[in-house]
Amino acid sequence: MKKAFYFLVLLPVFLIGQSNLSKHDYFIQFNMSKFADKVSLDSMFNHDTFKTFNKQELNYKLKDLMSFMDQSKAVVMHGNITDSIPYYQISFPIKDNKDLSAYFFDRVAEENNNAYDTLKTQITCANSINASKYCYYTPKNSSFTIGWNNEHLVIYELTGITTTQYALDSQAEYADTTAVLVEEAPDEYVSDDVQETTTDAPIISEEKTSEEVDEQVAVPVEDTEQEEEDDEEYIAYLESMKKAQQEERNKKIAKQEIQLDALFKNGFVMPVSSQVNTDSAISMWLNYQAIYEKFASIPYLFKGYKPNLASAEKTASIKGMNADFYFENDKAKMVQTIEYAPSLATIMQKIIAKKPNKNVFNYFPKNEPLGYMTYHSNTEEVLKNYPQIMDQFLATMPFESEDREIITDLFSTLIDEKASATLFDGDFSMFLHAVEQYESTYTVPAYSDDYEEKAEERKITKTRPVFTFIMTSSHPTMSEKLLNLGVRKRVLTKENNYYVVTKTEDLGNVVIFKDKDVLVLTNGLNYLNNGSKSAFAKQVKKELSNNYFVGNFDIAQFMNSYFVNQNLGKDQEKMMKLSNQFKNIKCYSSNKISDNKMTFEMELNSNFNDKNIIIQTLDLVKFLK
Secondary structure (H helix, E strand, O other), X not given: OHHHXXXXXXXXXXXXXXXXXXXXXXXXXXXXXXXXXXOOHHHHHOOHHHHHHHOOOOOOOHHHHHOOEOOOOOEXXXXXXXXXXXXXXXXXEEOOHHHXXXXXXHHHHHHHOOOOOOOOOOOEEEEOOOOOEEXXXXXXXXXXXXXXXXXXXXXEEEOOOOOOOOOOOOOOOOOOOOOOOOOOOOOOOOOOOOOOOOOOOOOOOOOOOHHHHHHOOOXXXXXHHHHHHHHHHHHHHHHHHHHHHHHHHHHXXXXXXXXXXXXXXXXXXXXXXXXXXXXXXXXXXXOHHXXXXXXXXXXXXXXXXXXXXXXXXXXXXXXXXXXXXXXXOOEEEEEEEEEEOHHHHHXXXXXXXXXXXXXXXXXXXXXXXXXXXXXXXXXXXXXXXXXXXXXXXXXXXXXXXXXXXXXXXXXXXXXXXXXXXXXXXXXEEEEEEEEXXXXXXXXXXXXXXXOOEEEEEEEEEEEEEEEEEEEEOOOOOHHHHHHHHHHHOOOEEXXXXXXXXXXXXXXXXXXXXXXXXXXXXXXXXXXXXXXXXXXXXXXXHHHOOOEEEEEEEEHHHHHHHHHOOOOOHHHHHHHHHHHHHEEEEEEEEEOOOEXXXXXXXXXXXXXXXXXXXXXXXXXXXXXXX
């Protein structure tokens, strides 16, 4: 499975599907027509960044494989990781079956043209029920199997095989659908020399010269015989391990080829899913509920018991997650969607519908900072609905439903939700104003002219962040008592209306102050407004009218602020190029839940629009290497 996801990251178009399955845990669709509207796929996969995958000596080159793809149709990857027999399948459309077949047969002929490797690769071909030809084989030294017909190419692999079941349909019988093996390739594909022949691998030994023998040091005969016996046992052990591994691989490949044969024998159908968005360039769906039940943290980590799924009503749960990607010339956008069960969606709506405490805006920065995030939720609703929110987690524990009720009732009894919520009302904001330099003094041992040891002071220039944290607490006394506790313990010093944190050089002068329900911790007091709303505060307040979370990170300003005074040597130019390439990352999440779904959006904005942002990123990766 790991190999499949590496493949997904590196080759984002070379990933795709299986015939319509009623059950899968993830579904990833590359809408190639949307890609083609925004960026040339040929320019993308012929880019120097992918030169590792296009080397002349490679048997399978990325640009060669992409030339056979039909770029007007979708490419799909889907699979199952919670079933007893997990699998993944990558399916994509092709535009030229004859050329693709010739390509694979030529590659196999090259692989088999090795006199020292007697285990030959075989391509098997047969006819489907609609009389169309299909072929499949497992490339040498690969764990996946490839199959294709007139319209589609499929990459298929079973992972974690422990039984004779198959991922396609555990109830189906495949004896009648197994393809007939052909002893030679069709005339239009390849010559007769691509066949499977297996013989015992030759043992190649090196003879020592008489001079080398003479130079050897004589050892007792008994020791020599014992060493030879130990060597023979070790060699025999390695051979047995190698044989066992090969047998396991052969079994796995046989199962995979039966699967592919069944897929194509009955007429391959491109997998589809109602869960993905065809308007995005890339759309992904994850069956969160099924995967969580499989890998629930405690059962999965300790493996000491089986999750109690039979008693799990899961009336309140996260059902699935989606991520859609869009690419323009000047920006890339990701829209993540979390789908809740109806009961949990109702609770989450109450949590995120909270209006921000208006007093927090009085202490927002005067000007837009390098980065910020502000989050506002209803803590009281979280505590009141704790049992329902934790339902999905507790359902996987080895407890009966009555036992779970005891846990949640105990929590509700011990905690006064309304009073506890006043400790932290749910407003939290964080700002990064700047990155400043400061001189740090340190001592090192030294020696005087009389060779007497002494301490010598030296100075070094360092950097530190200038930041602010703002939160709200409407509890009438707790925040004051905690601040006074800090004074008594000499962690804080009260100066007028501020509490100064015992000075730490790494953070500078950090102060804490309280105004009504607002608590502020900052080492950049001069960056903040004092009791009035700045233009920046009004801008964020407007954004929060439709969102419960808003964030922004100014990449260009941060990079310039941090690296402008740094001596990076030969890397200075690279960092300046990076700082000029991208503008900012903007994040926000709506305070409205629609169709039981919560959305989170993130945008990466570029300073340039002459090329699609994907090509811009590839150019940057090449430059930074």
